[in-house]
Amino acid sequence: MASVQVSLPLPVLPEGWAGEKDFKAIGHLSHATDRNIEPVGPHFLAHARRKRHKRTFSEDDR
Amino acid sequence: MSPEKDPAQRVAIGISFGNSYSSIAFTTGEGKAEVIANEDGDRQIPSILSYVEGEELHGGQAKAQLVRNATNTVAYFRDFLGKEFKSIDPSPCHQSAHPVQHDSTVAFNIRDTPEEKENAVTVADITTRHLKRLRISASDYLGKHVNSAVITVPTNFSDAQKDALNKAAKAAGIEVLQFISEPVAAVLAYDARPDAKQADKIVVVADLGGTRSDVAVIASRGGIYTVLATIHDYEVSGFQLDQVLMDHFSKEFMKKHKTGGDPRENDRSLAKLKLECEAVKKALSIGSSANFSVESLAGGLDFTATINRSRYELLASKHFAAFARLVTHAVEKAQLDPLDISEVILAGGNSHTPKTASAVQNAFPESTKVLAPSTSTTAINPNELSVRGAAIQASLIQEFELEDIEQSTHPMVTVTPHLSHAVGVLCISGDESTGVFHAIVDAETPLPVRRTALIATPREGGDVLIKLCEGARHIKVTKPEPKAKQAKDDSDDDSDDESDDEEELREKTWKVGKVLSEAALRGLKKGAKVEVQINIGADLNVNCIFREVGGKGGVRGLLSGPKSQQNGSA
Ligand SMILES: Nc1ncnc2c1ncn2[C@@H]1O[C@H](COP(=O)(O)OP(=O)(O)OP(=O)(O)O)[C@@H](O)[C@H]1O
Ligand SMILES: [Mg+2]
Numbered sequence: 001m002a003s004v005q006v007s008l009p010l011p012v013l014p015e016g017w018a019g020e021k022d023f024k025a026i027g028h029l030s031h032a033t034d035r036n037i038e039p040v041g042p043h044f045l046a047h048a049r050r051k052r053h054k055r056t057f058s059e060d061d062r
Numbered sequence: 063m064s065p066e067k068d069p070a071q072r073v074a075i076g077i078s079f080g081n082s083y084s085s086i087a088f089t090t091g092e093g094k095a096e097v098i099a100n101e102d103g104d105r106q107i108p109s110i111l112s113y114v115e116g117e118e119l120h121g122g123q124a125k126a127q128l129v130r131n132a133t134n135t136v137a138y139f140r141d142f143l144g145k146e147f148k149s150i151d152p153s154p155c156h157q158s159a160h161p162v163q164h165d166s167t168v169a170f171n172i173r174d175t176p177e178e179k180e181n182a183v184t185v186a187d188i189t190t191r192h193l194k195r196l197r198i199s200a201s202d203y204l205g206k207h208v209n210s211a212v213i214t215v216p217t218n219f220s221d222a223q224k225d226a227l228n229k230a231a232k233a234a235g236i237e238v239l240q241f242i243s244e245p246v247a248a249v250l251a252y253d254a255r256p257d258a259k260q261a262d263k264i265v266v267v268a269d270l271g272g273t274r275s276d277v278a279v280i281a282s283r284g285g286i287y288t289v290l291a292t293i294h295d296y297e298v299s300g301f302q303l304d305q306v307l308m309d310h311f312s313k314e315f316m317k318k319h320k321t322g323g324d325p326r327e328n329d330r331s332l333a334k335l336k337l338e339c340e341a342v343k344k345a346l347s348i349g350s351s352a353n354f355s356v357e358s359l360a361g362g363l364d365f366t367a368t369i370n371r372s373r374y375e376l377l378a379s380k381h382f383a384a385f386a387r388l389v390t391h392a393v394e395k396a397q398l399d400p401l402d403i404s405e406v407i408l409a410g411g412n413s414h415t416p417k418t419a420s421a422v423q424n425a426f427p428e429s430t431k432v433l434a435p436s437t438s439t440t441a442i443n444p445n446e447l448s449v450r451g452a453a454i455q456a457s458l459i460q461e462f463e464l465e466d467i468e469q470s471t472h473p474m475v476t477v478t479p480h481l482s483h484a485v486g487v488l489c490i491s492g493d494e495s496t497g498v499f500h501a502i503v504d505a506e507t508p509l510p511v512r513r514t515a516l517i518a519t520p521r522e523g524g525d526v527l528i529k530l531c532e533g534a535r536h537i538k539v540t541k542p543e544p545k546a547k548q549a550k551d552d553s554d555d556d557s558d559d560e561s562d563d564e565e566e567l568r569e570k571t572w573k574v575g576k577v578l579s580e581a582a583l584r585g586l587k588k589g590a591k592v593e594v595q596i597n598i599g600a601d602l603n604v605n606c607i608f609r610e611v612g613g614k615g616g617v618r619g620l621l622s623g624p625k626s627q628q629n630g631s632a
Contacts, residue, residue: 001260001284003593004515006500008489010592013525013582022582023619029602030532030576031624032479035288037508038246039471040455041253043285047478047508048470057512057597 074210074239074460075200076452077193078247079227081140081154082272082300083411084109084192085449086200089457095251095450100199106411106445107199110137110158111191116176120195129333132158134172138273142168142185144226151296154273157333161185186230193234210237212456214448216276217243217292239459240467244269245278246287247451248409251442252433253285254454260285262504263404264396268389268422270412272300275385277392279403281480281506288480288506291396298384300343300412306378307339307369308332311354315365322361331360346371347414347435375417382421390425399537400426401570408434413444427568478508479600483532483575487517487594492527492580499533499572502596509600516591516611523586528594528608530619532575540567581608581617599623 037044050056076087076095083106087097097105102122112124112135119127127135138154139161147163155161159170162182169182201208213231215224224241231238242250245267252258262283269276275298279291312326312335325331334356345352351370359365375382393400403426412418419434426432433441442450459467469475484505488497502515519526542564583592590610597605602623609616 001262001513004500004502004513006487006489006515006517008498008500009518009520010526010528011488011490011492011497012520013527013584014492017527017580017582019580019582022584022617024580025578025619025621026580027576027578028621028624029485029578029598029604030482032509032602033482033506034477035290035480035506035508036473036476037478038243038280038287038289039240039476040242040246040287040451041250041285042458044287045458045470047286048475050510051475052469057510 069461069463072210072237072460073201073204073206073208074212074456075204075208076247076449076454076456077196077211077213077236078244078448078452079140079189079193079213079215080109080271080448081138081274082109083107083445084196085446086196087446087449087453088200088204089453093254093454093457095254095453097446097449098200098203100196101202107196108137109140109192110135111188111195112136113172113174116174118174118191118195120192125337128158128337129330132329132333134174135159136170136172136183136188139168139170139185139188141273143189143230144220144223154301157329157336186226186233189227189230190233193231193236197234197236209235210239210456210460212240212242212452212459213238214244214247214452215241216274216294217245217278217289218276218294219243237464239456239462239464240471242452242455243278243289244276244448245280245292245407245409246289247449247455248407248447249280249282249287249451250454251447251450252407253282254450255442261404262507264290264398264402264506266389266392266403266406268385268392268406268408268413269410270298270300270385270408270418271410272412274299275388275410277389279392279396279398281504283504283507284511286508288508290398290506291392293388293392293395295388298381298388300340300410302381303343303378303412303415304336304339306381307342307354307374308335310369310374310377311335311339311342311365311367314367315359315363318365319361319363322359322363322365325360328360334359342369343374344411344414346374347416371416378417382415382417385418386421386425389422399535399568399570400430401537401568402535403430405431405433407447408432408441409444409447411445479602481505481507481509481511481598483534484572485578485596485598485604486531486533486572487515488529488531488574489517492529494531494574494577497529497574499531499574501533501572502594503598505535509598509602512595512597514596515594517594519586519590519592521588523588523590525582525584526586526592528581528583528592530578530580530596530604530606532578533572534575536571536573538569538571540569542566578604579606579619579621581606581619583608583610583617586610586613 112127416436484501
């Protein structure tokens with residue numbers, strides 16, 4: 001996938017903002033919905049390979 | 063190992079098998095799908111078999127027999143496969159061999175041998191004979207013994223139907239490597255084009271076939287497809303469009319020949335009428351007018367006439383409107399808005415009709431691209447979408463062991479958590495009420511997923527806040543300003559007041575949802591860009607990396623998934 005391009009600028013860091021190693025975890029993702037993906041096309045095959053061999057994206061890249 | 067089970071000896075093609083037409087295609091060494099013409103030169107091969115003194119005719123030759131030899135001609139049978147007699151709708155077969163009950167299945171009583179007697183030939187056997195003819199046509203064309211295929215089926219084809227088709231194919235010498243659904247094959251046909259750009263989008267495939275229409279709403283995320291909603295309709299169909307023309311020309315005929323009778327009331331006349339009207343309909347897809355010409359249409363009288371396209375469009379307008387409505391219903395069923403739809407792929411033969419495409423285009427905003435011959439110069443022939451997709455899929459999997467294919471298509475692999483909300487960043491302001499949400503990963507994206515975004519920074523560079531949030535798509539509706547009454551002429555009556563008719567402005571915007579995390583990047587250069595990489599696992603753990611493009615270091619963040627992981631409903 002090509003990168004998503006965002007042309008609007010990021011906000012300026014508020015005065016006094018602090019976080020451990022400059023990161024603050026705040027919330028969790030909402031629950032996901034289970035759906036069936038179609039077993040069709042080259043990208044599905046890559047997905048199936050990762051899932052069956054329990055590999056991550058970066059392991060797959062290598 | 064039998065040749066078709068040994069991947070090394072496989073010769074695989076794509077097959078689309080419709081009630082009205084079938085097609086065969088293969089993928090070249092360069093990875094391009096090509097549709098094969100049969101020995102009659104047809105790429106759209108009527109799914110029809112006919113028997114004349116024991117000789118089997120197929121395709122276009124069999125279709126021509128609908129006039130003289132209707133009772134020994136079997137047509138429109140695909141949807142009967144794997145079904146009980148009591149659950150089928152036999153109406154498409156009114157003018158050909160009628161389906162009858164046969165044990166627990168459906169059969170046709172036809173004289174398929176030189177003998178006088180009729181045999182009950184099951185729909186499974188008819189299918190085998192049809193597929194065998196397709197296999198032979200493909201083998202002759204390729205000069206190789208075709209022994210396996212990917213076959214497309216509608217999204218509502220049951221397991222019993224697939225089972226029956228699988229057996230029928232096997233009996234025809236075809237190992238089915240995989241069944242794939244027709245709309246997904248259509249999306250694949252477009253995505254496999256060399257110039258296709260991969261993008262996250264919602265695509266609607268709207269298929270107006272001969273006996274039915276089918277609509278599917280599909281989320282396409284990084285080249286992976288998820289069907290969100292489907293609709294099937296057996297009332298809105300190409301048959302209905304043919305019927306409009308049949309009624310029109312019958313009336314014209316009766317006006318001209320008071321004594322000829324109604325061609326719709328005599329079987330042979332009706333059959334001639336129908337064949338010619340389908341041809342007229344096809345001619346009207348390209349030309350602005352078309353000729354109707356049938357020798358001895360009824361009462362021994364020849365009939366010729368012309369019709370122009372606008373007349374036809376007017377006569378059939380309610381059917382085009384019904385089709386467009388079906389498409390928007392499917393979008394509603396997926397709980398989406400027309401503004402969410404990036405593309406509508408028009409499939410099925412009747413998508414050649416310009417009015418089919420314009421009716422659909424009118425039901426969607428301008429931002430929705432309608433892919434049909436009359437609306438897009440780069441559209442793929444709607445008749446060929448399914449079979450092209452099937453041929454591409456066949457080339458992708460033909461070297462796999464059947465067992466591997468089965469494992470990969472198992473729900474263990476295909477059932478996948480999908481994001482319920484988009485995930486993205488706040489731009490301009492870190493405040494949820496004034497910041498502008500920009501999605502990086504869209505809702506309905508299957509997990510795991512990895513996405514990267516490049517984001518602009520304030521003009522002077524410096525320190526920035528990267529606030530990761532969930533976002534919900536929101537349709538913002540702006541009512542038009544009521545027009546100021548013109549002061550100089552008060553005598554205007556109400557008919558001038560058109561503000562009620564003016565269209566409201568509808569836009570796709572975002573509502574900022576849950577805040578997930580904040581991160582800081584400091585000391586950015588002037589004009590710097592920030593790269594955000596988001597990895598979301600199937601367990602909803604989020605792993606992200608924020609860094610200045612071309613800069614050193616960066617910030618990493620980890621978020622755990624929600625506490626009590628429950629599966630949503632699919
Ligand atoms: N060029 C054309 N212009 C208009 N209509 C066409 C054209 N070509 C084919 N059709 C119509 O398309 C229909 C067949 O569509 P398609 O080939 O997609 O059939 P199918 O999938 O076998 O259909 P089904 O299973 O619904 O019967 C017929 O009604 C046919 O008349
Ligand atoms: Mg079809």
